[in-house]
Amino acid sequence: MFNFNSWRHRRTLIYHLKGFITPQTSQSLNPSPLFHHFCTNPSDSTSFAASYLIHNFGFDPQFASKLCSTHRLRFNSTQKPESVVTFFRNYGFSDSQLRDLxxxxPGLLSCKPFKTVLPKFQFFLSKGASNSDIVNLVCKNPVFLTASLDKKIVQTxxxxxxxxQSDKETLxxxxxxxxxxxxxxxxxxxxxxIEKWSVPLKHEKIG
Structure with missing residues (x-):
């Protein structure tokens, strides 16, 4: 049985897996159905969303417009995006981290954070993660926020x-x-x- 209680061993595991890991950049450019929000007046709502990105995150106007167009980001009031920003700030995200996120x-600004994001945060907290761990996970790979909690995140x-054999090592x-x-x-x-090395279930005694 291998002992993975070191960074070298974690890198060894990643080495075994990395051939199967696809780049996340292309995925992040595709709008997720979880975070779409459609308004009755697309032109006005898109313009409002772009203005919000410019004034609240300091984005260049051209970049803000491109984000809204690519991700179909539309809203015509600040209520929803402000609630999302407040939610992430309450978990310790800094202004610069929010800007990068x-x-x-950008579709996160139209999501329902307590329905789509909070359960995922709660899952990791239940495993012993800290708020800073969650911030790190999201900043490194925000795409996981669009994944199914039960069908993908929990199973993986x-x-x-x-x-x-350890929540601490897994985190x-x-x-x-x-x-x-x-x-x-x-x-x-x-x-x-697991099958190759006959890894026992977590609750089984390792001989």
Whole structure:
């Protein structure tokens, strides 16, 4: 049985998995259905959204307009985006981190954070993650916020945890490489490694 209680061993696990990890950049450019918000007057709402990005995050007008167009970002009041910004700030996101996050996933400003984001944060908190751990995970790979909690995040986490035999080590690995949460091939490869090395279930005694 391998002992993965070091950064070298975490890198070893990632080495086994990295061939199956796809780049997240292209995914982040595609609008997620979880965060779409359509208004009755698209032109006005898009213009308002672009103005909000410019004045609240300091984006260049051309960049703000491109974000709104690419991600179909539309809203005609500040109520929803302000509630989203407040939600993330309450978890410890700084202004610069929020700016980077919205630049990658502006559609978050139209989401329902207590319905789509909070359950994912609560899951990691229940495993021993701190608020700073969550901030790190989101900043490194915000795409996981669009993933299904039950069908993807929990299943991937539990497989990694079964392999590492520790929530602490699993969280450390995810902090080291948050991309592991979002690729279905990673789960397949972890399953293969578990079968190859006959890794016991977490509650089983390791002889």
């Amino acid at each position: 919205i630049a990658k996933m 986490y539990e497989l990694v945890c079964r392999f590492l 450390a690995l995810l902090n080291y490489n948050a991309n592991l949460l979002c690729d279905p091939y990673v789960r397949n490869n972890i399953t293969m490694l």
